[in-house]
């Protein structure tokens with residue numbers, strides 16, 4: 001039989017799927033794959049159910065239903081002071097994943113260089129490479145994940161087409177500082193590049209800090225794509241509703257990819273997400289504060305069990321150093337061992353690095369779970385290592 005595409009053939013099954021399957025097989029508490037264990041806001045689900053019955057279920061407009069596009073524009077104004085024309089500067093996609101795919105397909109020409117920060121979310125590299133891009137990786141390391149300014153500067157060159165920024169950063173739990181964003185913006189502008197910003201965790205930031213979208217920095221409005229996801233903002237990961245904001249000339253190009261990818265996204269879900277984005281400030285504030293309390297809870301539990309937790313300024317992931325437990329094997333071995341023997345699943349952080357000498361002493365715990373489950377997981381780990 002002939003071979004399929006060689007780039008995708010290089011990749012195995014994603015680490016999330018592998019660890020979730022192992023967790024099911026061993027009946028362990030799954031703090032690996034990132035998803036909340038509640039069912040999302042009841043009022044948002046109700047709008048989806050009603051819209052399913054009462055509104056049309058045929059193809060909605062290719063760019064998204066007007067209510068949701070208007071809500072995306074209003075959300076940008078409310079939280080970041082952005083003036084967005086919903087008709088020319090917003091588009092709805094099937095998850096942030098489709099937004100990312102559409103950006104890569106539409107903006108990258110074969111041979112273009114794409115700057116990314118590692119650790120990186122699993123779909124970035126295969127999709128960039130499949131689109132013909134050449135990744136230029138900037139390595140961030142635990143526990144502080146600071147951006148090395150020299151390496152950043154050196155990564156840019158005449159072939160730089162775009163920078164991909166995930167802020168807050170999964171799996172690191174890092175928020176890029178305003179200084180880091182300013183340095184990045186200056187380089188993007190100097191090299192006449194695009195910025196694609198995966199901001200799916202924009203409303204999960206902690207310790208009274210604000211999320212600063214790169215698109216709001218001087219000179220960036222016309223060259224930045226900002227991507228959000230209802231999966232994270234409304235704890236509805238199965239819905240796969242994403243949305244993007246970008247200046248009209250860029251968005252037009254990206255829409256050409258979207259129209260041939262999924263074309264549209266289920267209309268009732270779009271209407272419900274429009275309702276969600278218009279919820280009052282208290283909803284968004286409580287999302288952050290609830291997650292922050294969970295971060296503190298798992299951090300304390302893991303410390304008590306002997307781990308050394310890293311900084312976590314946003315996202316619903318906390319990384320922890322396994323060396324303080326006296327474990328000197330790899331993070332991959334550690335994650336399978338705790339799944340099979342301690343009854344708790346995490347994911348190895350090395351899976352988020354492309355380079356071979358990735359740190360192998362950190363594991364990622366997802367804490368968007370009921371408090372009781374987090375406590376049980378910490379107790380199991382303490383009993384196992386204690």
Ligand code: PMP
Pocket residue numbers: 034094095096097098121166170198200228229230231237240241242
């Ligand atoms: N980007 C990041 C950084 C993520 O963690 C996720 C996770 N689920 C996605 C994109 C995908 O979002 P969606 O489910 O909306 O496609």
Ligand code: GLN
Pocket residue numbers: 014016017032033034035170
């Ligand atoms: N974003 C989730 C994570 O980082 C997983 C999404 C997926 O399984 N594709 O764990």
